[in-house]
Amino acid sequence: MTNEKRSSFTGKIGFVLAAAGSAVGLGNIWRFPYLAAKYGGGIFLLVYILLAVSFGFALMTAEIAIGRKTGLSAIGAFSALQKKYTFIGVLASVVPVIILPYYSVIGGWVTKYLYAFVTGGAVATAKDEYFDGFISQTTEPIIWFSVFIGITALIVLFGVEKGIEKVSKFMMPVLVALSFFIAIYSICMPGAWEGVKYYIMPDFSKFSATTVLAAMGQLFYSMSLAMGIMITYGSYMKKDVNLESSVTQIELFDTGIAFLAGMMIIPAVFVFSEGTPEALGKGPSLMFVTLPKVFETMAGGTYIGLIFFLLVLFAALTSSISLMETVVSIVCDKFKVNRKLACLLVFVFSVVLGLLSSLGYGVWSEVKIIGMQFLDFFDFISNSVLMPIVALLTCIFIGYVIKPKAVIEEVELNGKFKRKKLFEVVIKYIAPIFIVLILVSSVLDAFGKFSI
Numbered sequence: 403m404t405n406e407k408r409s410s411f412t413g414k415i416g417f418v419l420a421a422a423g424s425a426v427g428l429g430n431i432w433r434f435p436y437l438a439a440k441y442g443g444g445i446f447l448l449v450y451i452l453l454a455v456s457f458g459f460a461l462m463t464a465e466i467a468i469g470r471k472t473g474l475s476a477i478g479a480f481s482a483l484q485k486k487y488t489f490i491g492v493l494a495s496v497v498p499v500i501i502l503p504y505y506s507v508i509g510g511w512v513t514k515y516l517y518a519f520v521t522g523g524a525v526a527t528a529k530d531e532y533f534d535g536f537i538s539q540t541t542e543p544i545i546w547f548s549v550f551i552g553i554t555a556l557i558v559l560f561g562v563e564k565g566i567e568k569v570s571k572f573m574m575p576v577l578v579a580l581s582f583f584i585a586i587y588s589i590c591m592p593g594a595w596e597g598v599k600y601y602i603m604p605d606f607s608k609f610s611a612t613t614v615l616a617a618m619g620q621l622f623y624s625m626s627l628a629m630g631i632m633i634t635y636g637s638y639m640k641k642d643v644n645l646e647s648s649v650t651q652i653e654l655f656d657t658g659i660a661f662l663a664g665m666m667i668i669p670a671v672f673v674f675s676e677g678t679p680e681a682l683g684k685g686p687s688l689m690f691v692t693l694p695k696v697f698e699t700m701a702g703g704t705y706i707g708l709i710f711f712l713l714v715l716f717a718a719l720t721s722s723i724s725l726m727e728t729v730v731s732i733v734c735d736k737f738k739v740n741r742k743l744a745c746l747l748v749f750v751f752s753v754v755l756g757l758l759s760s761l762g763y764g765v766w767s768e769v770k771i772i773g774m775q776f777l778d779f780f781d782f783i784s785n786s787v788l789m790p791i792v793a794l795l796t797c798i799f800i801g802y803v804i805k806p807k808a809v810i811e812e813v814e815l816n817g818k819f820k821r822k823k824l825f826e827v828v829i830k831y832i833a834p835i836f837i838v839l840i841l842v843s844s845v846l847d848a849f850g851k852f853s854i
């Protein structure tokens with residue numbers, strides 16, 4: 403982001419909407435429902451909400467506060483607070499570099515579905531084989547992936563994010579309204595009730611360390627935490643905006659959309675595939691396979707589907723822009739190149755890395771790293787390994803190096819910090835201990851599966 407943009411968020415609404423623009427994206431609509439479906443439904447939802455009001459709240463408050471305190475993005479902020487700890491900022495910056503390419507591959511899938519709905523292919527997309535047929539090809543997914551990342555790069559290159567933000571401020575409420583409508587439609591389908599129960603009622607026998615890790619990784623991913631992005635947003639936040647209530651609003655917004663997306667998709671899995679473990683465990687393809695079937699049964703479903711994919715594309719673009727912005731500014735600072743060149747470098751690098759993810763579903767589907775396809779592997783490394791590590795280091799840094807007081811003071815610039823005690827306890831004790839336990843057990847688990 404350019405300098406003149408610092409302090410450009412006008413008031414609280416401006417800040418909340420901008421941060422929500424980065425937070426709300428494919429993570430909410432595509433990733434959350436497939437994880438919830440896979441990891442036991444209600445138990446995943448419960449763990450996610452508990453984590454959101456504790457870890458999510460504490461980390462987002464901390465990141466925005468250190469951003470606003472220092473007026474700098476991740477690397478600069480950590481270095482300004484304690485030079486020795488600059489490496490946390492550096493590590494945080496690696497995350498968006500890994501996410502951007504594969505995020506754009508999924509963005510490409512959304513673009514393809516939008517195109518199919520526009521050109522009268524909606525009925526075909528509802529067929530079981532459609533999605534697999536599409537992603538197992540070589541060139542087509544690559545073309546859509548390039549279109550998506552190309553649009554993102556052009557927006558970042560020409561600095562027209564402002565325009566996009568304006569449009570998305572209008573699109574976002576429409577997305578919420580449409581999601582409500584589709585979710586209600588979904589749960590009214592015959593046979594959907596079993597799915598609603600599965601999604602809402604926790605089944606404690608399905609609880610495991612992997613459930614918690616998946617929920618934690620999802621929390622970081624969905625709220626754009628543990629990768630320096632909220633630090634950057636904080637650096638643009640005015641001192642007179644209430645930090646604590648902004649965090650609450652961003653969290654509510656983000657979690658609300660994820661919850662609705664689950665409601666659209668999970669009951670429908672029960673309607674169309676009887677909620678079998680295979681159907682629920684589909685993973686990244688779940689939204690693409692399920693929603694077109696819902697649209698097919700709806701009167702005017704082609705139009706609803708078209709508007710839906712258009713809105714999802716916008717939500718995905720506002721997120722990919724914030725990802726690319728971050729990576730471009732890191733490249734500018736680190737290699738002392740101008741923005742144009744930095745954009746080009748990031749674009750080329752992301753295309754190359756994204757190609758692996760795209761081809762991993764097609765001709766390279768046999769290639770596995772610790773038992774995973776490329777896309778799943780990049781997703782695992784960023785969400786289940788790097789982000790928890792960055793979150794852990796951030797907690798230790800704030801809890802024991804600069805002390806929670808540094809953050810509390812910043813929050814209290816605008817009145818009382820209502821959940822101060824909760825913040826302190828989570829940052830100092832609960833989060834660090836918990837993250838270590840979960841991280842160790844799940845990484846052992848991933849490698850354990852591999853060695854069998």
Ligand code: PHE
Nearest residue numbers: 425427428429430624626721
């Ligand atoms: N939070 C975004 C989502 O839910 C993804 C994202 C991650 C965006 C990191 C920016 C930075 O889709």
